[in-house]
Amino acid sequence: MAIEKIIVLGADLTSRYSLENYLRRCRYDVASASTIAVARAFLGKDNFDAIFLDLKLSDGDGTDFLKEIQMRPQKPLAVITAGSGSIESAVECIKNGAFDYLIRPFSDEQIGITLRKAEEFVRLIRVNRLLSQDTEESEHNLLGNSQDMENLQQLIRKVARTHATVLIQGESGTGKEAIARALFRQSPRARAPFIKVNCAAIPENLIESEFFGHEKGAFTGAVNKREGRFELAHGGTILLDEISEISPALQAKLLRVLQEREFERVGGSRTIKVDVRVIATTNRNLEQSVERKEFRQDLFFRLNVVPVFVSPLRERREDVLLLKREFMQRFSRRHGINIKGITDEARQTLLNHSWPGNVRELQNVIERAVILCGDNGMLEMEHLGLTVSNPPPPSSAAIGLATARAFPQTSGHIGGFPSLAEIEKHHILAALNHCQGNRTHAAKLLEVSIRTLRNKLHEYNGTTPASQDERVEV
Ligand SMILES: Nc1ncnc2c1ncn2[C@@H]1O[C@H](COP(=O)(O)OP(=O)(O)OP(=O)(O)O)[C@@H](O)[C@H]1O
Numbered sequence: 038m039a040i041e042k043i044i045v046l047g048a049d050l051t052s053r054y055s056l057e058n059y060l061r062r063c064r065y066d067v068a069s070a071s072t073i074a075v076a077r078a079f080l081g082k083d084n085f086d087a088i089f090l091d092l093k094l095s096d097g098d099g100t101d102f103l104k105e106i107q108m109r110p111q112k113p114l115a116v117i118t119a120g121s122g123s124i125e126s127a128v129e130c131i132k133n134g135a136f137d138y139l140i141r142p143f144s145d146e147q148i149g150i151t152l153r154k155a156e157e158f159v160r161l162i163r164v165n166r167l168l169s170q171d172t173e174e175s176e177h178n179l180l181g182n183s184q185d186m187e188n189l190q191q192l193i194r195k196v197a198r199t200h201a202t203v204l205i206q207g208e209s210g211t212g213k214e215a216i217a218r219a220l221f222r223q224s225p226r227a228r229a230p231f232i233k234v235n236c237a238a239i240p241e242n243l244i245e246s247e248f249f250g251h252e253k254g255a256f257t258g259a260v261n262k263r264e265g266r267f268e269l270a271h272g273g274t275i276l277l278d279e280i281s282e283i284s285p286a287l288q289a290k291l292l293r294v295l296q297e298r299e300f301e302r303v304g305g306s307r308t309i310k311v312d313v314r315v316i317a318t319t320n321r322n323l324e325q326s327v328e329r330k331e332f333r334q335d336l337f338f339r340l341n342v343v344p345v346f347v348s349p350l351r352e353r354r355e356d357v358l359l360l361k362r363e364f365m366q367r368f369s370r371r372h373g374i375n376i377k378g379i380t381d382e383a384r385q386t387l388l389n390h391s392w393p394g395n396v397r398e399l400q401n402v403i404e405r406a407v408i409l410c411g412d413n414g415m416l417e418m419e420h421l422g423l424t425v426s427n428p429p430p431p432s433s434a435a436i437g438l439a440t441a442r443a444f445p446q447t448s449g450h451i452g453g454f455p456s457l458a459e460i461e462k463h464h465i466l467a468a469l470n471h472c473q474g475n476r477t478h479a480a481k482l483l484e485v486s487i488r489t490l491r492n493k494l495h496e497y498n499g500t501t502p503a504s505q506d507e508r509v510e511v
């Protein structure tokens with residue numbers, strides 16, 4: 038049982054006893070308190086999972102005691118029992134943290150239902166706590182002993198204390214989001230919301246409402262008003278992931294939010310003010326996007342208050358072995374596989390590899406290797422699936438050769454030479470295949486926006502882009 042110890046607090050002896058008897062029959066460990074003072078003494082001595090709390094007590098007001106309980110670090114779940122009740126009083130108690138509100142006379146069945154709900158609730162809270170601890174301790178720790186990572190950690194510590202806007206730039210998989218989360222966790226806003234928006238994954242027609250919310254009836258399908266991500270992040274931090282992907286119209290609106298910290302919901306006229314710390318990430322070179330007039334310069338300056346550059350993993354090889362160790366431990370724990378060690382050859386292969394997918398690639402390689410290695414085995418080179426070590430970038434001649442091989446029967450073109458469109462299609466499909474169908478990763482690999490990739494694929498399938506059916510990854 039998730040709930041074991043319960044206090045029953047009530048001035049009326051008969052109703053207290055009947056409730057206690059029922060709880061004892063259900064095998065709960067029950068402590069009986071006729072006054073707030075006695076209940077307080079119980080809470081001082083032991084941890085209780087729940088308290089049934091009458092509102093009318095001889096030495097004080099039950100609502101005040103309910104508020105007092107909420108301040109305790111190990112607060113028990115509070116169920117209010119009232120002789121007579123009103124909706125206002127019930128709402129007041131729930132607002133003050135009560136789990137449920139029962140009006141006498143209540144049946145054993147009613148208490149049974151409340152207890153079952155309470156059991157489930159406590160269980161979920163415990164599972165959630167365990168999961169978040171696990172994620173916090175292992176998965177979100179930013180590891181690295183290279184000089185680059187040490188400098189980065191130092192910068193994070195300095196910047197986290199401030200509310201300054203941060204722009205994190207780096208190749209795909211280098212840990213930009215991990216850095217954003219580290220900044221958030223070390224900031225004074227760590228207890229406030231952290232809201233992430235993946236600018237590349239939200240269809241263009243929905244992104245403004247996703248950012249700023251909408252009023253009821255603002256557009257077809259807006260049946261209710263909805264708060265946007267900026268409103269939800271109020272008091273906390275917003276992560277604008279892949280910021281380079283937003284349209285010029287939205288860039289202008291975002292500029293205003295960054296300057297004034299205010300906006301209107303789509304279809305609304307009321308100005309909403311927010312206090313939000315902004316962190317943005319990009320794996321494109323934003324300065325180049327500015328030069329090419331794809332990204333507003335004024336917005337770039339507003340975002341780039343503190344620039345953070347994350348170097349690719351191939352430029353900080355010291356980190357490879359440290360990360361390998363962490364990932365081996367993490368995945369052997371997760372999959373219940375005990376690994377004896379790693380061969381020198383496999384270790385050297387990891388060090389020599391060029392890691393185009395950076396830390397994410399290393400993480401995936403190690404997870405697969407741990408699974409393939411099996412219980413009580415040594416992790417060997419063949420488990421890594423990295424046959425080519427440090428492949429040089431293909432020369433244009435090599436690309437030409439590969440193209441000729443890929444299009445042996447090209448006809449209908451002068452000299453059997455493939456058209457540019459054919460080469461592009463072949464290249465896009467090859468990238469998609471390489472990324473096992475993951476469009477986000479393929480788009481990054483090809484250095485195009487996910488939208489461009491999506492449109493190309495629709496073109497090949499002979500369909501029109503219908504953004505509604507795309508999975509929105511936020
Ligand atoms: N220094 C690090 N220590 C531990 N784990 C890391 C580190 N850097 C990255 N990771 C892990 O690698 C994975 C990829 O990192 P992350 O998602 O932050 O990359 P990214 O730069 O945002 O990639 P993308 O551009 O593709 O969105 C995550 O699981 C992250 O926890």
Ligand SMILES: [Mg+2]
Nearest residue numbers: 213214278318
């Ligand atoms: Mg990311």
